[in-house]
Amino acid sequence: MTVGLNAFLIVAGLLFAVGLLGVTLRQNTLVIYMSLELMLNAVNLAFVAFSRYNGTMDGNLFVFFIITVAAAEVALGLAIIVALFRRRQSVMVDKLNALSH
Amino acid sequence: MLDILFYVFSAITLIAAVLMVLTPNAVNGAMCMIVAFIGTAALFVLLEAYFLAVIQVVVYAGAVMVLFLFIIMLLDVDKGEGGATEYKDKLTIGASAIGFLLLVMLVFSAFSGAHLPEPGLTAVTENPEVFNGGVPFTTSSKSFGYSLFTKYMLPFQVAGFLLLAAMIGVIVVSKKHDVAEE
Amino acid sequence: MTAAQILLAALLTPLLSAVLIACFLRRRGTLASYLSVAAAAGICAFSYLAIQATNGSTIRAAIEWLSFGNFTVSMGFLFDGVSATMLTMVAFVGLLIHVFSLGYMADDKAKGRFFGGLSIFMFSMLGIILADNLIMIFVFWELVGFSSYMLIGHYLDTDEAAAASKKAFIVNRIGDLGFLIGIVYAYWHFGTTNLEAMGAAVNADSSLISWAIAALLMCGFIGKSAQFPLHVWLPDAMAGPTPVSALIHAATMVAAGVYFLIRIAFLFPESVLGGIAILGTSVAVYAGFCAYGQNDIKKILAYSTLSQLGYMSAAFGLGYPGIALFHLITHAFFKALLFLGAGSIIHGCHHEQDILKMGGILKKMPITSITFFIGVLALCGVYGFAGFYSKDAILVAGGLDSTAIFALLTLGAFLTAGYMGRLVWIVFFGEPKSDAAAHAHESGFSMVLPLIILAVLSVVGGWIGVWPEATGEIIRDNLEHLHHAEGHDEMHSKVMILGSAAWIVGLLGSLFFYGVGKNGDALQNRSKPVYEFLKARLWFDEIYGFYVAKIQQRVAVLLSFLDVFLIKGLFVRGSAGLVGLVGACSRSLHVGNIHGYVYWFLAGILLLWALASGVAL
Numbered sequence: 001m002t003v004g005l006n007a008f009l010i011v012a013g014l015l016f017a018v019g020l021l022g023v024t025l026r027q028n029t030l031v032i033y034m035s036l037e038l039m040l041n042a043v044n045l046a047f048v049a050f051s052r053y054n055g056t057m058d059g060n061l062f063v064f065f066i067i068t069v070a071a072a073e074v075a076l077g078l079a080i081i082v083a084l085f086r087r088r089q090s091v092m093v094d095k096l097n098a099l100s101h
Numbered sequence: 102m103l104d105i106l107f108y109v110f111s112a113i114t115l116i117a118a119v120l121m122v123l124t125p126n127a128v129n130g131a132m133c134m135i136v137a138f139i140g141t142a143a144l145f146v147l148l149e150a151y152f153l154a155v156i157q158v159v160v161y162a163g164a165v166m167v168l169f170l171f172i173i174m175l176l177d178v179d180k181g182e183g184g185a186t187e188y189k190d191k192l193t194i195g196a197s198a199i200g201f202l203l204l205v206m207l208v209f210s211a212f213s214g215a216h217l218p219e220p221g222l223t224a225v226t227e228n229p230e231v232f233n234g235g236v237p238f239t240t241s242s243k244s245f246g247y248s249l250f251t252k253y254m255l256p257f258q259v260a261g262f263l264l265l266a267a268m269i270g271v272i273v274v275s276k277k278h279d280v281a282e283e
Numbered sequence: 284m285t286a287a288q289i290l291l292a293a294l295l296t297p298l299l300s301a302v303l304i305a306c307f308l309r310r311r312g313t314l315a316s317y318l319s320v321a322a323a324a325g326i327c328a329f330s331y332l333a334i335q336a337t338n339g340s341t342i343r344a345a346i347e348w349l350s351f352g353n354f355t356v357s358m359g360f361l362f363d364g365v366s367a368t369m370l371t372m373v374a375f376v377g378l379l380i381h382v383f384s385l386g387y388m389a390d391d392k393a394k395g396r397f398f399g400g401l402s403i404f405m406f407s408m409l410g411i412i413l414a415d416n417l418i419m420i421f422v423f424w425e426l427v428g429f430s431s432y433m434l435i436g437h438y439l440d441t442d443e444a445a446a447a448s449k450k451a452f453i454v455n456r457i458g459d460l461g462f463l464i465g466i467v468y469a470y471w472h473f474g475t476t477n478l479e480a481m482g483a484a485v486n487a488d489s490s491l492i493s494w495a496i497a498a499l500l501m502c503g504f505i506g507k508s509a510q511f512p513l514h515v516w517l518p519d520a521m522a523g524p525t526p527v528s529a530l531i532h533a534a535t536m537v538a539a540g541v542y543f544l545i546r547i548a549f550l551f552p553e554s555v556l557g558g559i560a561i562l563g564t565s566v567a568v569y570a571g572f573c574a575y576g577q578n579d580i581k582k583i584l585a586y587s588t589l590s591q592l593g594y595m596s597a598a599f600g601l602g603y604p605g606i607a608l609f610h611l612i613t614h615a616f617f618k619a620l621l622f623l624g625a626g627s628i629i630h631g632c633h634h635e636q637d638i639l640k641m642g643g644i645l646k647k648m649p650i651t652s653i654t655f656f657i658g659v660l661a662l663c664g665v666y667g668f669a670g671f672y673s674k675d676a677i678l679v680a681g682g683l684d685s686t687a688i689f690a691l692l693t694l695g696a697f698l699t700a701g702y703m704g705r706l707v708w709i710v711f712f713g714e715p716k717s718d719a720a721a722h723a724h725e726s727g728f729s730m731v732l733p734l735i736i737l738a739v740l741s742v743v744g745g746w747i748g749v750w751p752e753a754t755g756e757i758i759r760d761n762l763e764h765l766h767h768a769e770g771h772d773e774m775h776s777k778v779m780i781l782g783s784a785a786w787i788v789g790l791l792g793s794l795f796f797y798g799v800g801k802n803g804d805a806l807q808n809r810s811k812p813v814y815e816f817l818k819a820r821l822w823f824d825e826i827y828g829f830y831v832a833k834i835q836q837r838v839a840v841l842l843s844f845l846d847v848f849l850i851k852g853l854f855v856r857g858s859a860g861l862v863g864l865v866g867a868c869s870r871s872l873h874v875g876n877i878h879g880y881v882y883w884f885l886a887g888i889l890l891l892w893a894l895a896s897g898v899a900l
Contacts, residue, residue: 003107010205011111011144015118015137017201020885022122024197024878030127030173032877034134037165038118041141044157052148055238060150061248067153067160068260072267074165078172079274085176093877100875 008049015042029081029091033074040070107147114140127173131166138162152242286336287344290360290413293329293374297322297405304399312394316385319398323374323381326405330374334367343479345415354470361415361478364756365608369412369542372612376534376619377405379733383623384526386729387630397437397524404430404531411539417466417476417500420543424462424503427539428455431531435523447519454516458506465499469550472496482549497555500547508540508592510566515823517589521581525626528581533588533622534615541595541611545604545757560600560684564691567593569821571698575705576818579636580625583706587662588618590695594677597692601680605761610673616744617661617670620737624655627730628710631723640717641710647723650731652711654738659707661741663700663786669745671782676765678778683768693781700789705797712799 015038022035044063051059085091088098114137121133138161145154237244249257300322308315333342345359362370381401388394407430410423429452436448466476472493473481485491504510509517520532531537544559551559570589577583591614598607629636631648645652661668664675674696682689715721725731765771872883 003104007107007111008144008148011115013205014115017205018115018118018122020204021197021201024881025194026122028127029877030169030176031122031130034130034169035122037161038121038134038137041138041161045141045144048145048148048150048153052150052238057238057244057248060153060238061245061253063150063153064156064245064249065253065256065260067156069263071160071165072264074168076267076270076274078168079271082172082175083274091176096877097875100873 012046110143289333296325297402301402309395315395323378359415434527444522447522451516461502504540529622533618563593563596567695574702605757613669617741620658632719635719645711654734657738672745696785700786704790704793
């Protein structure tokens with residue numbers, strides 16, 4: 001394969017940017033959360049690309065841990081969103097502004 | 102041949118991601134997300150990280166996204182909620198898109214040129230000896246296990262505790278109110 | 284007991300008495316009075332023992348009181364011939380005045396407070412006499428000022444007394460400002476405030492004498508001993524009870540300034556000494572003139588004190604501190620006698636103080652009158668009495684220095700005889716001019732005994748040969764020095780003639796001018812403008828009043844405005860407002876909107892990235 005490291009990094013960067021766009025543009029909390037997962041995914045891709053191109057295993061192992069942490073975090077985050085929904089009856093961000101001044 | 106595969110799978114991933122961000126329907130968004138994860142897993146395969154590709158599909162696409170779907174359907178968000186009114190003005194979208202593309206270009210330019218060599222893919226051995234630098238890249242999961250239990254032992258144990266804490270946290274947070282008030 | 288311990292006992296006895304009176308005996312006036320007199324007697328006894336124990340040598344003892352880093356303040360005694368002399372006088376005269384007060388204040392309701400004040404005054408005065416460094420002197424100086432304030436204001440319910448005590452204290456404080464600056468400067472210059480150490484330093488290197496230090500320390504003397512321009516408090520201080528006037532404002536406190544000068548005599552260069560001489564002479568003459576315009580017996584005596592203080596500082600300025608001390612001691616004797624006599628008369632006339640309402644006291648109160656006459660003769664410098672020897676020495680010293688000073692001092696002697704004569708002829712002779720004077724009677728034993736003793740001292744006190752060996756050394760030294768000065772003998776005879784002429788002419792002249800037993804003041808009757816001019820005393824009080832009311836008040840209002848506007852408004856409220864502003868700005872960050880937080884988050888990350896890559900800062 002003649003595709004260089006830079007190509008993978010560009011893809012990862014674009015994925016990250018799309019995820020960031022989703023976080024800032026959407027009002028639905030769940031979609032925001034999915035966009036966050038997309039950003040994590042982009043980072044994973046970058047790590048694996050570096051790992052392969054530098055010839056070491058460290059990047060892959062780090063992705064392993066990232067996936068672990070992301071899974072735990074999703075579980076907890078969704079539980080919080082459910083609890084929030086029970087309180088406020090909505091998951092739309094513009095209605096969740098009780099902490100504003 | 103592999104190059105073409107790279108371009109195809111990259112395109113799939115990116116398009117699915119963009120669709121996920123833009124669709125007003127959350128369930129559709131979760132579906133697009135799954136496609137994006139599978140695309141990423143394909144890219145991992147292209148990078149000869151087979152173990153990780155499988156883990157990605159099983160954990161991310163399989164468990165995490167299913168959980169998302171459960172919650173989306175549980176919370177029963179209306180389709181009407183967040184339709185066209187959900188987006189902010191076209192101006193904000195346009196500005197944000199341009200902004201983030203600039204971010205990408207920044208990232209790319211930071212890594213271009215003299216910073217990184219353009220290595221080609223090196224040859225891969227099945228069972229290499231281990232030496233003191235980074236563990237060399239292999240495709241076998243044996244080196245995964247080896248690294249986890251020697252070099253990365255501490256993060257491994259901490260990750261275990263983290264999972265325990267997450268489990269307990271979920272149980273506590275999702276208790277119903279009337280049970281808590283008793 | 285060592286001499287130092289005896290001195291400590293002498294110092295603490297009146298303090299103990301004052302504390303006991305203040306705590307327990309304020310209602311029990313009689314008991315308080317006995318305790319105070321006992322304390323005064325104790326001081327006398329201890330002083331006698333101390334002088335016996337020292338045998339003419341100098342005693343030094345010190346303990347450290349405060350220390351900040353390199354700088355230590357110590358409290359100690361320096362007991363040499365000068366302080367022995369002063370101590371004898373203060374103790375003895377103090378005891379006599381205490382005894383007098385037993386009789387004078389017998390029917391006063393606030394006796395306890397009065398005697399407590401006398402005790403604390405004795406403590407403070409002893410502190411000044413025995414002190415060995417400038418800071419200790421300053422501490423006791425302030426204490427003496429406080430005692431004076433308390434005692435002048437004894438008659439609480441009269442406005443006059445309250446105003447007078449305030450005036451005394453404030454004017455003293457103005458002098459003390461210069462004093463304090465002088466102490467700081469002296470410490471900076473010499474590295475120590477100990478008197479002996481400074482004396483040794485100056486002996487070793489006479490270029491260390493600085494006129495600035497001398498002038499600044501002199502400010503304290505000007506305030507305490509009522510010289511120009513801070514003399515305005517002394518006549519007003521007569522609002523206090525007569526024993527207070529006798530003790531504090533004649534014999535001891537105002538003399539503390541002169542004593543202090545004698546202690547630091549080694550610091551004075553020629554220029555400053557010359558200034559002091561001129562200052563003293565001018566006060567002597569000024570006060571002499573002012574006394575003619577007064578009708579209150581105590582005020583006349585106050586101006587007389589002012590005049591004699593001028594003589595003392597003139598003596599010091601002419602270079603003879605020993606003679607200044609000599610005049611201080613003799614003045615203490617006869618001025619205390621005069622004041623106590625006046626007190627006896629006032630008491631006998633049921634608190635009448637105007638001389639124009641008295642008359643014929645000689646017949647009614649013989650002992651008082653005789654002792655008063657003796658005091659007058661001593662004050663005028665009649666040959667054989669105490670005042671003659673010291674005044675004579677001052678006139679000789681003045682004459683040897685400059686004719687102008689000599690002329691002025693002799694004029695002062697003439698004026699003294701004149702107004703004292705006026706006093707005597709009006710008060711003691713002729714017919715009583717008021718009922719109070721007509722019913723006057725001789726005072727009790729406790730008041731008459733001190734008068735008699737002081738009268739004896741006023742005669743004997745000047746016979747320097749009679750003084751005990753340990754005291755009076757510096758006086759003898761200075762007199763020797765004077766006798767051996769050039770041109771002494773012919774100046775001496777000149778002074779004898781002119782001095783005698785001065786008092787004879789003064790006394791007889793006043794007899795002819797004022798007459799015996801005339802109604803009203805002759806000067807007032809004959810030429811009102813002159814009388815009014817003399818009464819105005821050069822308008823010092825009016826000038827000071829104008830300054831305080833118009834100028835100082837405006838400055839104070841300006842400062843208060845600055846304080847309210849600048850400090851309270853700008854700094855305090857302003858800084859509070861600034862904090863509030865920052866709080867309000869920070870509060871606006873809490874939008875409650877998740878997207879807002881994401882943007883702030885992003886901004887923070889970009890900032891950190893820039894910092895980490897060295898782009899920013």
